[in-house]
Each structure stands twice: as structure tokens, then as C-alpha cells.
Amino acid sequence: MRRHGRYNHDGVDQVTDLPTSLLAPASVPVLIVDDNAAKRLALTAALSTLGYFIVEADSGAAALRNLVDRDFAVILLDVRMPIMDGFETAKLIRQQPRSAMTPIIFITANSADEIETDVYAEGAVDFLFAPVRPNEIRAKVSVFANIYINTELLTVRAGEAQTSVEKLLVLNDQLTALARHDSLTGLRNRRALEEDLDLLEARATRYGHRYCMAVLDIDCFKEYNDTYGHQAGDALLRIVSAHLQVQARAGDAIYRYGGDEFLCIFPDQTLATGARAVERMRVGLEGLAIAHTGNPGGTLTFSVGLAILEPGEAKSPGQVFKEADDALYRAKELGRNRVEYEGTPGDIIDAQA
Secondary structure (H helix, E strand, C coil): CCCEEECCCCCEEEEEEEEEHHHHHHHHEEEEEEEHHHHHHHHHHHHHHCCCEEEECCCCHHHHCCCCCCCCCEEEEECCCCCHHHHHHHHHHHHHHCCCCCCCCEEEEECCCCCCCCCCCCCEEEEEECCHHHHHHHHHHHHHHHHHHHHHHHHHHHHHHHHHHHHHHHHHHHHHHCCEEECCCCEEEEHHHHHHHHHHHHHHHHCCCCCEEEEEEECCHHHHHHHHHHHHHHHHHHHHHHHHHHHCCCCCCCEEEEECCCEEEECCHHHHHHHHHHHHHHHHHHCCHHHHHCCCCCCCEEEEEEEEEECCCCCCCHHHHHHHHHHHHHHCCCCCEEECCCCHHHHHHHHHH
């Protein structure tokens, strides 16, 4: 990078970091169009001290070919050329989207009084009389070279700004995802639950949808931590979380509610199908036979409380949660490692069938 200085309206020097490759004179392409090789050589020699990248074309057709895949800072275009003169060439140059705004300086041996065509109307930004004085051509080309460099830099800066915006958007999405997920288990957290329950309540109210809510609690988790240590307890929470995610069906949502407590939402499920879902989770965890000497039976289990919002019921998510939590309390009181529920007694029979 090169430090590039400039003065603002107050005369204060402003320094900006600019890519060296863009500031180098060799990065500035200049096109010289003349059918006379000696004139092209003279113009190239006059500009050589500036270090620009010079491209020569010996006809209008050759100039157009060069403009197909390259931008130029300025075009030095001889007016008098056979087959296609400078005015015809300029007209065709202006018709191409890529070169429509490229500055053109006409070079003519005619005097100003002898030029019948309005050169500016023909697409020129300036014109010079041959023989061209080296200082004059260098001064005029330098103006457009500086414009070209600044335009390229603005393009780079715009690209960098767009990239920065895109990176910020990605970072924002990542931060939002992190804010909604539990760092230990990767499950959705309490914040995500609160946001999702608002949407669930809106759907239930508007469309009459039902849903089941289950609260799961690992049996004797404190004793597990006391026996095996807190690191083992964290590892156990990750294992249980992974098990719940594997057992969940498409559309089910699993949350870490806090500590060793988890919450499951089963959208559009009856109490019977919700009970079958959590029973499958309970039996599956018990089948893993994870040692837990502090729990009756010697293996890891959990207890579940299940509740439902039926279509047309005027219950908030908080009320449904309280019913599920009360059912969980009963499951603990009745010996743990079981599913208790709020609902019609016959439904649980259907669920266990």
C-alpha cells in the first residue's frame, strides 16, 4: 500500500491507504490510434516519461478490437485515417457500452478554422493540433489518467464496502443464531423458546392449531454431578440433548430450558401422539443404559410432564407450560422415569398401546 496525500477544502492534508498496484503509472492504459507509425512512435515517446501502459492501433478497426476486452484511461485518436477516419471511429466507440464514456482526444493537422465538424459533438473531450508538443500531450493525458485512477479506486472501495456489508450480515446471522442456542448443548435456549412460543400462540389463535408441550427432567441429576463430577455432568447433558434431537420428528422443537430440564414442542399433535413421542424418547434413553449409581435402577432416566392446547382453548403458552410442569412434578412424586400428562384419561391408554 502507498500513502496517498490530498488536500481538502480547508487545506488539511488527508492521507488514505490505497492499493499500490492501482496507483502505479503502469496500471493506466492509454490507446494511441494513428495509421502513421512515426506519429504513433512520437506520441509514445512523449508519454514515456509518465510510465503509462501504451497500446497502439494502426486503424479504427484495430482500435475497436482493443476496446472489446480492455478499458482505457484515454484514447488519442487521429482524425485523418484511411477507410475509417477518426470521427467514424469515435462514433463506433461511443456505441459500445464498455467505451461509451472513455475520454477521446482528437489529434489533427488541420487548423481550428479548417475543422468543419464539431469535434465535441463527435464524442471528443478535447483536441490537439499536430505536431503535438510533448508537454501539452503529457499534461492533458495526465488529467484523464488521474481521473481513471480515482475511478478505479472508487470501484475498489465500493467493492470492499459491499463485501464488508455482506460480512456484517453473515456475522449478524451468526450472532443471532448464537443468541438463540445453548452454548453447551447446541439446543435452542430460553430466548428462542420465548420467541417461538409467541409465533406458536399466534398460529394457534388465528388458525385453530393444536400443540403438545412436554417438560423433561433428568432423574437425580444432582446426585450424578456429585458422583461423577460436573464435567461428566456437562457431557451427560450433551448426550441427552443429542438423543432428544435424534428421537425428534420433523417439525418438533427441542429446547434446553435450564439446568437438567428440557422442553419439547410437538405442533399439530394430539395428546396421544405427543405421549407416544415422549415415551419413545424416555424408553430410548433408558435403553442407552448409561450408568447412574445415584438413580434407582442404576441407569440414567428422565421424567416427563405433558400438556396440550386443543383447538379453540383460550390458554396461553404459559398456562400450557404450567400444566406440563405440574404433570412433571407428579411424575417425580410417582417414582420418576415415567410420563404424566394433563388431558383425558383414555388418551394415555391410546398412547401406550
